[in-house]
Amino acid sequence: xxxxxxxxxxxxxxxxxxxxxxxxxxxxxxxxxxxxxxxxxxxxxxxxxxxxxxxxxxxxxxxxxxxxxxxxxxxxxxxxxxxxxxxxxxxxxxxxxxxxxxxxxxxxxxxxxxxxxxxxxxxxxxxxxxxxxxxxxxxxx
Numbered sequence: 001x002x003x004x005x006x007x008x009x010x011x012x013x014x015x016x017x018x019x020x021x022x023x024x025x026x027x028x029x030x031x032x033x034x035x036x037x038x039x040x041x042x043x044x045x046x047x048x049x050x051x052x053x054x055x056x057x058x059x060x061x062x063x064x065x066x067x068x069x070x071x072x073x074x075x076x077x078x079x080x081x082x083x084x085x086x087x088x089x090x091x092x093x094x095x096x097x098x099x100x101x102x103x104x105x106x107x108x109x110x111x112x113x114x115x116x117x118x119x120x121x122x123x124x125x126x127x128x129x130x131x132x133x134x135x136x137x138x139x140x141x
Contacts, residue, residue, distance in 0.1 A: 042124065042133045045100025049121045049137050052097045056105060056119050057139035059090040070117050074107045099137075101126065115140055 059077045064070050067083045077090040091097075099105060099121035111118025118138060125134035 045124070046133065046137070048100040052099060053105070053119055053121065053137060053139040055091070055097070060117055060119070062090050063088065070109045072109070074105065111140070
């Protein structure tokens with residue numbers, strides 16, 4: 001009789017209440033940890049974008065030093081232009097980098113605020129303006 005109870009206790013499945021308690025605990029842990037993980041992901045995207053902006057800015061300045069003019073597009077950093085002084089490519093990549101949100105950078109000549117050029121990422125919202133992670137990032141900031 002004791003063996004039967006012991007065997008039955010060993011093979012007893014979980015009750016619905018026990019399963020629901022485990023699911024609720026997992027849900028509460030996800031609610032606490034999830035925002036921290038997403039916040040870290042956004043910070044990493046901003047850092048990646050700032051690094052890419054710095055690299056692109058340096059490449060544009062190198063292009064200017066060689067060619068005595070700014071590139072018309074960022075593609076000119078990778079593909080030979082009609083300028084005889086071009087000695088690129090000016091980036092160590094086959095394609096132009098994208099920002100942390102996988103968007104193309106916006107390049108303008110002349111740039112804003114009396115800058116000779118500007119390279120901008122529109123941030124997480126992919127639109128001009130914004131605050132926090134939606135704020136625009138420029139190569140001059």
